[in-house]
Amino acid sequence: MTKYGSFPGARPRRLRTMPAMRRMVAEYRLHPADLILPAFVREGVSAPVPIGAMPGVVQHTRDTLRKAAVEAVEAGVAGIMLFGVPLDEKKDAAGTAGTDPDGILQQAIRDVRAEVGDDLVIMSDLCLDEYTDHGHCGVLDSEGRVDNDATLERYAEMAQVQADAGVHVVGPSGMMDGQVGVIRDALDQTGHEDVSILAYTAKYSSAFYGPFREAVGSSLKGDRKTYQQDPANLRESLRELALDLEEGADMVMVKPALPYLDVLAKIADAVDVPVAAYQISGEYAMIEAAAEKGWIDRDKAIMEALTGIKRAGANMILTYWATEVARAL
Numbered sequence: 546m547t548k549y550g551s552f553p554g555a556r557p558r559r560l561r562t563m564p565a566m567r568r569m570v571a572e573y574r575l576h577p578a579d580l581i582l583p584a585f586v587r588e589g590v591s592a593p594v595p596i597g598a599m600p601g602v603v604q605h606t607r608d609t610l611r612k613a614a615v616e617a618v619e620a621g622v623a624g625i626m627l628f629g630v631p632l633d634e635k636k637d638a639a640g641t642a643g644t645d646p647d648g649i650l651q652q653a654i655r656d657v658r659a660e661v662g663d664d665l666v667i668m669s670d671l672c673l674d675e676y677t678d679h680g681h682c683g684v685l686d687s688e689g690r691v692d693n694d695a696t697l698e699r700y701a702e703m704a705q706v707q708a709d710a711g712v713h714v715v716g717p718s719g720m721m722d723g724q725v726g727v728i729r730d731a732l733d734q735t736g737h738e739d740v741s742i743l744a745y746t747a748k749y750s751s752a753f754y755g756p757f758r759e760a761v762g763s764s765l766k767g768d769r770k771t772y773q774q775d776p777a778n779l780r781e782s783l784r785e786l787a788l789d790l791e792e793g794a795d796m797v798m799v800k801p802a803l804p805y806l807d808v809l810a811k812i813a814d815a816v817d818v819p820v821a822a823y824q825i826s827g828e829y830a831m832i833e834a835a836a837e838k839g840w841i842d843r844d845k846a847i848m849e850a851l852t853g854i855k856r857a858g859a860n861m862i863l864t865y866w867a868t869e870v871a872r873a874l
Contacts, residue, residue, distance in 0.1 A: 573856045577621030577871035581863045585760050586610045587630040588649040598756035600833045602865050611660040620871035624666035627653050640676035644702040651710040658711035668714040669707045675761045682719035693721050701731035708737035718745040720772045726792030744794035747782035749774045753801050753827025782808050801825040806857040813858025822859040829865045
């Protein structure tokens with residue numbers, strides 16, 4: 546005799562029985578248009594330079610950067626975030642190579658714009674750390690501290706030269722107070738009203754940046770704890786969010802992604818602008834290193850990590866696997 550209502554009454558496993566079923570009921574899906582490719586271009590090299598701590602990632606030449614941009618477009622990637630790596634001898638205390646119209650980043654912006662036009666959203670890192678001989682994200686005062694307001698003046702100059710070079714979006718990553726407002730004014734006053742700002746709203750002082758320091762040839766002495774956020778704080782991110790939106794941010798970002806998914810979720814719930822998350826160098830390196838050891842399935846781990854970031858609320862994800870994953874999708 547059939548017995549109805551026997552335990553268990555609910556069987557959620559019915560919706561997990563086969564791949565087609567799981568695919569049909571999936572709540573979140575990655576799409577190539579969710580992805581943004583961070584890319585490094587190095588001055589004075591004739592061949593790409595591998596980054597030891599980031600297997601598969603290189604410091605591009607200008608020519609190989611063009612190729613990478615075309616490949617990203619063909620794969621359906623939405624955007625590319627460009628980082629310049631100048632010659633060491635061009636670094637100085639004020640990071641003047643960062644505001645040189647013929648500096649490596651400005652050249653790279655022009656190169657990519659000429660190669661792919663508007664088929665890829667071209668973004669640029671707006672920060673001084675790659676160009677300063679001390680490696681900090683701003684200029685220093687007489688006591689060696691980062692001078693917030695003097696740095697804002699430099700950021701305004703950077704915004705103008707990057708916009709003149711043809712960038713679609715600037716990404717101020719220095720975590721200076723008031724940076725979004727100053728950059729917005731600088732862009733608007735120079736006829737670049739259409740250039741968007743992706744605010745690095747919650748950028749934490751993180752141990753996971755380690756491989757990135759190699760990627761940009763960082764000259765950093767000390768740390769950035771006086772301007773990047775303390776990993777212990779969450780409400781502070783919401784305060785930064787309110788300020789960035791008030792100052793005119795078009796999009797906002799959480800960086801790093803994986804250790805701060807709770808912050809990402811809070812910010813995504815609080816805003817009506819697009820939200821990005823940056824899966825940073827250390828997150829990339831951990832998966833690649835563990836996979837190389839044979840400890841995890843590389844491809845599945847990549848997709849799981851990216852899906853987790855999407856599930857937490859990111860509309861856009863900056864990831865070094867962008868082109869690879871877009872092709873797979």
